[in-house]
Amino acid sequence: MRKLREAIRATGNPSVVGLDPTDALLPAVLLRDAGSLEDKAEAYYAFNCAIIDAVADIVPAVKPQIAMYEALGPAGVAVYARTNAYAQAQGLYVLGDIKRGDIGSTAAAYAAHLSVDVWHEDAVTVNPYLGSDGITPFVDAAEEYDKDIFVLAKTSNPSSSELQDLPVSDGGMTLAEHVGGLIEQWGGASSSSSSSSSTGYSRVGAVVGATHPEAGAQLRALMPHTFFLVPGYGAQGGTAAGLAGFFDSAGSGALINSSRGIIGAWRARPEAFDSLSTSAALEMVGTAAREAAVAMREDITTALRERTKESA
């Protein structure tokens, strides 16, 4: 997590902007002439670049959600990779939300996301449901190419409880907590020769939803070497008040994501977007995204300061 932590320190901002474009999240004027999937993919790219340009100096990272790009077929996948390259060129850490997981031989092929530089990702998300042989290829690739992975532990969605809250031991440990223990092990296996080990956090992070503050605090206590990616703030109802427990006592250890709350912030503006030119609409999208990103940063850093005051 060395690169991510340096970027968080440089911006003073532990939050990440999710780049999850959909037709509903783009002003209609940007899609007016998009007659094909290729045109639509180009519109998504222009939208993403406007947002990246507007926030690159105030956030450490972006998290493109590959599903939104795969929905447009090959042209969308190409725009996913181009968006990542553009974000990296602006100095941002790129966390590809690809949520892969499969048997070992197939996981090894998926791990090319980290080893083959066409994807331009600094980290990817992975699904641990298949166990260690589905994860090890990603850990090995992350180690070899100095990248990171984030393993799903306690996800933000309401039905995560159907599986992740099940007790898996007599002591009442939940499946999410058990996965947390495995993540610490996978990170420990990676950290011996890792440049990340000097940061106190291994290169194997965990995804822990902002919508579950109690589970977040519990997992933080159980997982001292694991950096958290925390989705669910904003559109899914997670609040800054519930987030402090996801961070360590030094105010580090977590990166909070907002996607729709930032890239769709333009929808709350009074301007009549449809009467704007494409370039004016893109500028407004960027301005609204920047304001929303600043508000999110203030919200989170204020909550962290309040916690420090309370514990002093």
Ligand SMILES: O=c1ccn([C@@H]2O[C@H](COP(=O)(O)O)[C@@H](O)[C@H]2O)c(=O)[nH]1
């Ligand atoms: O537990 C999880 C894991 C991943 N996500 C992803 O994060 C964003 C959230 O988008 P918002 O618009 O901020 O709700 C999206 O890409 C999800 O696939 C998650 O929400 N929860």
